[in-house]
Amino acid sequence: MVDGPETHSAKRDDESKEKGKFIVERDYIEPTRIVEPSSLTAEGVDISGRWGTIVLPRTINEFDTSIYERVKRLPGGSHIANCWQCGNCSAICPVAHEHPEFNPRYLIHIVKMGYTSEIERLKDSVYLCSGCGLCSSVCPRGVDPQHVMIALSLAFHAKGVL
Amino acid sequence: MSTANGFLAGYSFGAAAYVVILTLLSLVLTVVRTRSWGVSFTPLDLIRTLLSAQDRKTGGFKSTIRVVADSTYHNVFRLRRAGAWCNEAVHVDGRALVLYGSIGLIIASILGFISYHAGTGLITGVLLGLESISGVVFAAGGFILIFRRAKAPNIRAVTHKDTWALQGLIILLGVSSALSSVYGLVNPTASSSLPHIITLVVLGAFLLYAPFSELAFLIWKGALITLKTVRGDARKGESNPAGGGQMLGEQR
Amino acid sequence: MASDGVLIVGGGPAGLRAAVDLAEMGFDVVLVERRAELGGAPIRWKYHTLAPEMRPTEEVMDPLIDACKSSKRITIHTSSVVSSFRGSVGEFSVDVRGADGPVSTHQVGAVVVATGFEHFDARVDPRYAYGRSPDVIGINELEGMLRSGRVVRHDGSTPKRIGFVFCVGSRDRSTNPWCCTVCCGVSIKQAIELRRLLPDSQIYMIYMDIRTWGLWEKLYWDSMEKYGINYIRGRVGEVYYTGEKLLVKGEDTLVRGPIEVLFDMLVLAVGMEPGEGTRQAARVFGLNLNEYGFLKPRQPNIHFDSGVGGVFLAGACVAPMSIEEALEEGSAAAMQAAKVLIRSSKQRVPI
Numbered sequence: 001m002v003d004g005p006e007t008h009s010a011k012r013d014d015e016s017k018e019k020g021k022f023i024v025e026r027d028y029i030e031p032t033r034i035v036e037p038s039s040l041t042a043e044g045v046d047i048s049g050r051w052g053t054i055v056l057p058r059t060i061n062e063f064d065t066s067i068y069e070r071v072k073r074l075p076g077g078s079h080i081a082n083c084w085q086c087g088n089c090s091a092i093c094p095v096a097h098e099h100p101e102f103n104p105r106y107l108i109h110i111v112k113m114g115y116t117s118e119i120e121r122l123k124d125s126v127y128l129c130s131g132c133g134l135c136s137s138v139c140p141r142g143v144d145p146q147h148v149m150i151a152l153s154l155a156f157h158a159k160g161v162l
Numbered sequence: 163m164s165t166a167n168g169f170l171a172g173y174s175f176g177a178a179a180y181v182v183i184l185t186l187l188s189l190v191l192t193v194v195r196t197r198s199w200g201v202s203f204t205p206l207d208l209i210r211t212l213l214s215a216q217d218r219k220t221g222g223f224k225s226t227i228r229v230v231a232d233s234t235y236h237n238v239f240r241l242r243r244a245g246a247w248c249n250e251a252v253h254v255d256g257r258a259l260v261l262y263g264s265i266g267l268i269i270a271s272i273l274g275f276i277s278y279h280a281g282t283g284l285i286t287g288v289l290l291g292l293e294s295i296s297g298v299v300f301a302a303g304g305f306i307l308i309f310r311r312a313k314a315p316n317i318r319a320v321t322h323k324d325t326w327a328l329q330g331l332i333i334l335l336g337v338s339s340a341l342s343s344v345y346g347l348v349n350p351t352a353s354s355s356l357p358h359i360i361t362l363v364v365l366g367a368f369l370l371y372a373p374f375s376e377l378a379f380l381i382w383k384g385a386l387i388t389l390k391t392v393r394g395d396a397r398k399g400e401s402n403p404a405g406g407g408q409m410l411g412e413q414r
Numbered sequence: 415m416a417s418d419g420v421l422i423v424g425g426g427p428a429g430l431r432a433a434v435d436l437a438e439m440g441f442d443v444v445l446v447e448r449r450a451e452l453g454g455a456p457i458r459w460k461y462h463t464l465a466p467e468m469r470p471t472e473e474v475m476d477p478l479i480d481a482c483k484s485s486k487r488i489t490i491h492t493s494s495v496v497s498s499f500r501g502s503v504g505e506f507s508v509d510v511r512g513a514d515g516p517v518s519t520h521q522v523g524a525v526v527v528a529t530g531f532e533h534f535d536a537r538v539d540p541r542y543a544y545g546r547s548p549d550v551i552g553i554n555e556l557e558g559m560l561r562s563g564r565v566v567r568h569d570g571s572t573p574k575r576i577g578f579v580f581c582v583g584s585r586d587r588s589t590n591p592w593c594c595t596v597c598c599g600v601s602i603k604q605a606i607e608l609r610r611l612l613p614d615s616q617i618y619m620i621y622m623d624i625r626t627w628g629l630w631e632k633l634y635w636d637s638m639e640k641y642g643i644n645y646i647r648g649r650v651g652e653v654y655y656t657g658e659k660l661l662v663k664g665e666d667t668l669v670r671g672p673i674e675v676l677f678d679m680l681v682l683a684v685g686m687e688p689g690e691g692t693r694q695a696a697r698v699f700g701l702n703l704n705e706y707g708f709l710k711p712r713q714p715n716i717h718f719d720s721g722v723g724g725v726f727l728a729g730a731c732v733a734p735m736s737i738e739e740a741l742e743e744g745s746a747a748a749m750q751a752a753k754v755l756i757r758s759s760k761q762r763v764p765i
Contacts, residue, residue, distance in 0.1 A: 058671055058672060059671070059672045059673065059674050060666065060669070060671060060672070060673045060674075060675070061673070061674050061675060062675065063616070063618075063644075063675060065616075070200070074199060075199075081638055081639060081642060082635075082638055082639050083638075084624075084634075084638065084645065085645070085647060085668055094250045105668075106668065106669075109668050109669070110669065112644065113644070113646065113666065113669075115669060118669065124390065127383055127386070127387055130250065130253060130254070131253075131376070131380075132250040132253040133311065133317055133320060133321065134250065134317065136317075136320040137314070137316040137317040137319070137320050138316065139320075141635070141638075141639075144320060146320070147322070150376070150379050153379070153383060154199045154200070154201055154379070157201050157386065158199070158200040158201050159200060159201065159202060
């Protein structure tokens with residue numbers, strides 16, 4: 001049985017093990033944070049080489065609230081501010097129980113905090129939402145995560161955002 | 163007899179024109195509403211990407227079509243990764259029926275229109291049968307979706323009016339399509355039928371309402387997922403560290 | 415000889431309430447307060463408003479203080495402490511030493527100890543650079559700023575991004591292990607007031623838990639739904655002054671990742687702990703202290719019973735609590751003191 005996108009990511013993992021393999025204790029580092037350009041030029045001069053490899057930091061160092069402000073104004077996103085991260089939505093979400101990268105509570109959190117690196121990492125997970133509405137039925141604060149997910153999908157792919 | 167046939171033919175073309183115009187209007191409204199969200203209209207992007215497939219290092223047009231077909235099969239027919247594959251089985255079943263029913267209705271009514279004017283009576287009859295079954299399936303899907311939400315008080319309480327309206331229209335459209343096709347089957351020489359007119363009215367309401375409902379978002383999302391799958395393949399080919407286009411033969 | 419008097423140690427909400435209740439019942443009161451002014455924490459730290467509904471502090475404290483000062487039955491000794499205590503229930507003799515040394519002796523039938531609390535001194539916890547960096551303040555200091563209507567940084571500029579750090583000097587084995595009950599609600603109340611004062615500010619509450627008990631919960635909801643206050647579940651590990659702003663390093667638990675963000679001002683929710691007044695009263699009256707240093711009642715669910723006959727406890731010297739609770743404990747202790755006096759004098763209530 002051919003599974004579509006899954007084989008892509010499996011192949012990418014194999015490739016990523018090759019990145020930065022000269023780094024001592026490379027196991028400590030998430031492969032996605034290793035940037036190893038195959039060629040590098042600066043001001044027209046070719047400076048390709050091993051020294052071009054960098055490891056992006058994990059640390060979040062800014063609250064970029066522009067996406068949050070956008071979500072609040074998109075249809076469905078008006079009550080995102082109510083969320084207090086209790087996790088009721090993720091607890092009952094049938095998709096979250098199958099796909100580890102889809103977590104409505106977490107998606108709302110990174111948007112409210114404005115952690116653009118996490119949003120960048122997870123922006124394709126938001127489509128996994130099936131629209132079943134169970135999350136909204138158990139949310140104690142009236143966040144309506146079902147429709148917030150719609151607003152997040154739109155916000156993440158608005159022109160010039162990510 | 164010829165006047166009756168003439169009237170029928172005129173009515174048929176009139177109805178077709180009505181449907182085409184409303185569909186185009188619906189499409190325009192969908193594009194406008196989608197753009198108002200600050201995003202691009204992804205079905206257009208998808209078509210553009212497919213058309214320019216020869217220029218990209220994707221292994222050519224054939225390969226891209228294969229990707230799209232595969233993605234459509236998984237996302238539309240098997241309802242995976244479009245997010246519907248989850249434990250909420252009733253919800254998935256309802257959506258699946260609506261999807262299959264709508265595809266059946268569209269194919270059956272377009273082919274039926276062609277067959278009717280080509281004069282192939284038996285094929286028209288079969289297509290009418292297909293249309294009525296599709297209508298039933300479509301309505302059944304809508305009914306499952308609406309019943310699921312109406313039954314549980316906690317889900318009922320958070321369901322938006324828009325959702326009730328859309329799912330209600332689905333049921334109405336499915337039922338009236340089925341009824342009018344059955345009527346057409348039973349009365350092949352009827353000048354026009356009330357069920358058919360009702361179907362046209364409901365279809366009109368559906369087409370004009372759909373752009374303002376969640377359906378507009380679902381269309382945008384579906385096209386975007388397919389687009390990403392196609393582009394994901396292209397990017398994979400380009401960023402291969404071994405360089406060049408050698409590895410591009412093995413897409414999957 | 416039986417006495418119609420009650421000694422009240424501590425002039426905060428609990429002590430004042432007890433004093434006024436007893437005076438209104440016809441008993442004489444000797445009120446001893448170690449600081450120069452009455453009112454306890456609300457007056458000392460210039461509380462602007464009280465949670466949960468942000469009513470002005472004056473509504474509660476002014477009537478109490480005025481009633482005390484105007485009552486002929488209440489003798490007030492400020493800047494004074496009780497230096498000795500002798501006798502038996504109904505017939506105590508106490509010495510009150512004033513600021514410059516004069517000692518007066520009083521005969522009282524019962525005692526109410528309501529010596530209140532002190533705020534945790536955040537210099538003890540070096541993580542937050544309190545006392546070393548500018549613009550790191552405690553919720554007690556912020557209250558005074560809010561009252562003055564002017565919240566500014568050390569250089570006079572208006573802070574844009576303000577952080578509140580919860581549980582400073584509480585729920586922590588290395589400082590104080592108990593929970594201060596009201597800090598969450600007070601901090602959120604202050605955050606709301608800050609948003610009203612500085613509408614362009616961004617406020618982040620960095621918390622472990624949010625403990626807005628009972629009807630105070632509304633503050634929490636309003637802070638998010640009406641005032642756009644942000645909440646980060648996590649802890650702060652280090653605060654570093656860059657010369658311009660405060661670099662706050664910590665972890666956001668929900669992301670399971672480190673954050674290092676620049677803030678203009680940091681407000682620490684410094685907890686309540688027993689103060690020198692409580693320790694001194696425990697020594698003089700022979701009261702038990704629990705493992706945390708609070709006055710220990712004979713039975714933990716009955717606060718007023720100190721275990722020493724005729725001596726009753728009230729307020730934050732027993733456990734961290736809100737002002738409404740302290741007021742009620744003052745009345746409860748007053749009731750017990752009244753009963754002692756009535757029984758020992760074998761006469762009916764003198765009103």
